[in-house]
Amino acid sequence: MTDEPLLVENGEAIAVADVPLLGADAFRAFLLSGIAGGSRVAALFAHPRETATPSKAATEIWVVLAEAETASLAFARRSVEGGSFPSLTPACPQVHLFEREIAEETGLVPEGHPWLKPVRFPGTGGAAGPVGVMDFYTIEGEAGHEVAVGPVHAGVIEPGHFRFQCHGEVVQHLEISLGYQHRGIERNLVEGAPTRIMHYVETLAGDSSIGHATAHCHALEGLARVHAPAKAQFLRAIALELERLANHVGDLGALAGDVGYLPTASFCGRLRGDYLNMTALICGNRFGRGLVRPGGVVFDVDEAMCAELLARLTVAERETREAIGLLWDSHTVMSRFTDTGKVNAETARIIGLVGPAARASGLSADVRTDFPKGAYRYSHVPVSTWETGDVFARAYVRWLEIQQSLRFLRDELRELPGGAVVGQPGPLLPDHIVASLVEGWRGEICHVLRTDGAGRVVRHKVVDPSFHNWFGLALALRGEQISDFPLCNKSFNLSYAGFDL
Amino acid sequence: MSSSILVRLRQGRRTTKYPKGAVPALPARFRGLPQFDLALCAPDCAACAEACPTEAITLGPDPSLDLGRCLFCPDCTRACPTGALTFGADHRLATRRREDLVLPAVSPDTGTTGTLRRAEALGAELRRLLGRSLKLRQVSAGGCNGCELDTNVLTTIGWDLGRFGIQFVASPRHADGILVTGAISENMRVALLKTWEAVPAPKIVVAVGACAISGGPFRGHQEVLGGLPGLPDHAASDPAGGREYPLLAAAATPGGARPDPAPFRSGAESIPAALPIDLYVPGCPPHPLTILDGLLRLLGRLQER
Numbered sequence: 001m002t003d004e005p006l007l008v009e010n011g012e013a014i015a016v017a018d019v020p021l022l023g024a025d026a027f028r029a030f031l032l033s034g035i036a037g038g039s040r041v042a043a044l045f046a047h048p049r050e051t052a053t054p055s056k057a058a059t060e061i062w063v064v065l066a067e068a069e070t071a072s073l074a075f076a077r078r079s080v081e082g083g084s085f086p087s088l089t090p091a092c093p094q095v096h097l098f099e100r101e102i103a104e105e106t107g108l109v110p111e112g113h114p115w116l117k118p119v120r121f122p123g124t125g126g127a128a129g130p131v132g133v134m135d136f137y138t139i140e141g142e143a144g145h146e147v148a149v150g151p152v153h154a155g156v157i158e159p160g161h162f163r164f165q166c167h168g169e170v171v172q173h174l175e176i177s178l179g180y181q182h183r184g185i186e187r188n189l190v191e192g193a194p195t196r197i198m199h200y201v202e203t204l205a206g207d208s209s210i211g212h213a214t215a216h217c218h219a220l221e222g223l224a225r226v227h228a229p230a231k232a233q234f235l236r237a238i239a240l241e242l243e244r245l246a247n248h249v250g251d252l253g254a255l256a257g258d259v260g261y262l263p264t265a266s267f268c269g270r271l272r273g274d275y276l277n278m279t280a281l282i283c284g285n286r287f288g289r290g291l292v293r294p295g296g297v298v299f300d301v302d303e304a305m306c307a308e309l310l311a312r313l314t315v316a317e318r319e320t321r322e323a324i325g326l327l328w329d330s331h332t333v334m335s336r337f338t339d340t341g342k343v344n345a346e347t348a349r350i351i352g353l354v355g356p357a358a359r360a361s362g363l364s365a366d367v368r369t370d371f372p373k374g375a376y377r378y379s380h381v382p383v384s385t386w387e388t389g390d391v392f393a394r395a396y397v398r399w400l401e402i403q404q405s406l407r408f409l410r411d412e413l414r415e416l417p418g419g420a421v422v423g424q425p426g427p428l429l430p431d432h433i434v435a436s437l438v439e440g441w442r443g444e445i446c447h448v449l450r451t452d453g454a455g456r457v458v459r460h461k462v463v464d465p466s467f468h469n470w471f472g473l474a475l476a477l478r479g480e481q482i483s484d485f486p487l488c489n490k491s492f493n494l495s496y497a498g499f500d501l
Numbered sequence: 502m503s504s505s506i507l508v509r510l511r512q513g514r515r516t517t518k519y520p521k522g523a524v525p526a527l528p529a530r531f532r533g534l535p536q537f538d539l540a541l542c543a544p545d546c547a548a549c550a551e552a553c554p555t556e557a558i559t560l561g562p563d564p565s566l567d568l569g570r571c572l573f574c575p576d577c578t579r580a581c582p583t584g585a586l587t588f589g590a591d592h593r594l595a596t597r598r599r600e601d602l603v604l605p606a607v608s609p610d611t612g613t614t615g616t617l618r619r620a621e622a623l624g625a626e627l628r629r630l631l632g633r634s635l636k637l638r639q640v641s642a643g644g645c646n647g648c649e650l651d652t653n654v655l656t657t658i659g660w661d662l663g664r665f666g667i668q669f670v671a672s673p674r675h676a677d678g679i680l681v682t683g684a685i686s687e688n689m690r691v692a693l694l695k696t697w698e699a700v701p702a703p704k705i706v707v708a709v710g711a712c713a714i715s716g717g718p719f720r721g722h723q724e725v726l727g728g729l730p731g732l733p734d735h736a737a738s739d740p741a742g743g744r745e746y747p748l749l750a751a752a753a754t755p756g757g758a759r760p761d762p763a764p765f766r767s768g769a770e771s772i773p774a775a776l777p778i779d780l781y782v783p784g785c786p787p788h789p790l791t792i793l794d795g796l797l798r799l800l801g802r803l804q805e806r
């Protein structure tokens with residue numbers, strides 16, 4: 001073991017012993033200098049440290065930094081003895097939620113954390129009380145008031161609790177309290193039945209089944225030092241881009257609906273289904289459940305199916321262009337989208353935004369380009385960005401990405417490699433750790449898996465892009481009116497299930 | 502404005518003619534009602550049951566597959582060495598009773614899969630009240646958002662749920678019932694019960710998806726209750742037998758006394774032994790057509806098929 005942080009590729013497993021075990025100061029310096037150098041925190045989590053003497057039990061805190069410039073991931077860890085550790089949040093705000101998560105899961109206190117609230121209210125064994133009961137940020141004074149919404153919302157959507165701290169009509173701050181979808185997936189990924197693992201992964205966030213399943217399978221294949229067959233890698237990417245298309249098109253329709261522009265809302269609501277049905281054509285399920293498995297994919301696509309997909313894409317692309325083009329030509333839509341819910345680039349960088357939300361604030365961050373894996377090593381998808389950081393930017397980046405995804409699908413369906421689609425994952429390396437990143441439609445999906453001496457997975461950390469981005473929504477609302485919340489919310493369209501796990 | 506009219510003309514009329522017209526086409530690989538051929542089973546083979554993530558398959562003298570647990574994943578059919586278990590194309594999966602979801606496998610002498618007792622219509626009185634206007638409050642409680650998404654799809658122009666008088670409403674006070682998704686997380690228990698309580702009687706309960714019916718992939722987790730109750734294993738552990746919960750008195754007798762709401766608030770009790778579930782729609786998630794089929798059957802609008 002050296003003290004030099006180890007740089008590895010996306011999905012490349014390394015021996016735990018090779019990850020530097022840093023002192024508290026060195027760990028802090030490693031993380032802060034990485035962030036200053038342009039890296040992001042992909043994962044930060046605690047894991048019990050195995051010791052020969054149980055009385056000396058300690059916890060290790062692990063960090064995975066994503067360094068786009070070198071397309072590499074940097075691992076480091078530190079040991080925590082006793083009940084607390086100095087919080088890094090004041091110096092590095094993007095770890096605020098990771099540290100709250102560590103506190104909730106282990107009881108360790110990050111000393112100096114500015115606001116140590118619960119994350120998911122796991123209820124059993126944790127320090128958190130009943131769900132939704134916490135020390136909310138409040139404002140005081142004349143004309144100051146609070147509006148509480150949820151967990152049951154007005155639409156057919158997931159549960160969450162929001163508190164708007166308002167002065168008059170203006171939202172000063174939005175407090176978001178989640179955990180209502182908490183179903184214990186992370187623990188059961190390790191302790192539960194092996195037959196359920198892929199189903200847990202596919203239901204982490206139900207609209208990102210392909211993204212999470214691919215990230216998980218890349219991690220397992222990294223730990224087994226195998227690669228899925230080339231055709232399987234391309235079919236995973238095709239399914240991932242179909243997932244992106246369905247959700248981006250659906251989101252643009254929903255954004256249109258939220259400003260009362262019904263043509264695009266109606267057209268896109270239907271078109272979203274057309275893309276989901278293309279996924280179902282491949283694997284029988286509209287959300288891609290059952291397609292991606294360790295070693296490859298379960299369903300093959302022959303020439304006839306490629307032709308069918310291309311024919312459907314041609315029609316869907318024309319109709320999508322028309323439906324979405326109406327948005328940019330409608331001044332009522334544009335006036336509602338423009339300058340609403342702004343997050344500037346500096347804020348986005350500091351809080352660690354990912355995905356279209358980050359790119360809409362001008363950050364050039366996309367796993368497909370920065371940490372390419374699988375088919376994206378061979379077929380580049382350009383990064384789509386916009387500078388304004390408002391609802392318009394988050395909508396327009398989606399439209400840019402829709403066009404890139406369509407192009408990718410057209411190209412790859414015409415030149416799909418041949419050969420097998422199913423491989424064998426093989427046994428996992430003992431005492432190794434791997435971090436796997438995938439650019440889901442919401443942004444960076446991260447799975448970190450660690451094995452023990454027998455090659456069994458003893459830790460499976462999941463970071464859904466929503467975990468990074470919910471705080472971005474809170475900041476976007478500042479200075480806006482409550483009536484713009486649905487619009488801002490939809491422009492992020494974050495997952496409750498993926499956050500709550 | 503003119504361009505929006507042109508686009509509107511080109512996009513065309515897209516609402517399915519179903520149920521008056523043909524059933525919308527489903528993909529060839531769609532996994533609907535399972536089919537068994539026990540004659541093909543190798544002796545002592547239990548590959549399908551061992552591969553099943555949710556213990557939905559029971560082998561032995563009375564083999565069966567519990568559609569309420571089934572995720573309609575390909576794990577069992579991939580594990581089966583002889584093709585004895587396959588998924589058919591039939592999307593009509595909804596039932597009125599939990600036990601009806603336990604699909605008997607073939608008996609070796611008849612060679613046919615047991616039939617699914619599909620959902621029957623509500624009673625005459627409820628059908629008179631709700632048959633042409635059913636307002637539902639959706640409660641999402643401990644799932645993945647898949648069922649919510651494919652329920653919401655029914656409100657798009659492709660399906661136009663509103664033409665059947667079925668609508669999702671923003672308040673339980675406006676609703677005739679609840680449509681529940683998710684494995685019922687501990688953290689949603691109180692909110693679910695409060696929502697149910699807020700719906701005026703008479704009211705119905707629709708359970709959509711494996712999670713709401715049985716807990717789905719999360720069944721057995723300490724963080725969830727394993728779906729809406731009403732399952733045999735829930736009823737067995739409940740001394741009241743599942744249906745006699747005082748909170749439900751108002752639902753059982755329209756206009757009856759309002760039950761004491763206290764148990765909802767303490768947070769200490771388990772979920773009432775059984776919200777009286779009127780419709781079970783299996784799947785992970787169910788196809789929109791399967792959900793629509795169930796709702797229309799419940800309202801007596803698909804009896805012949």
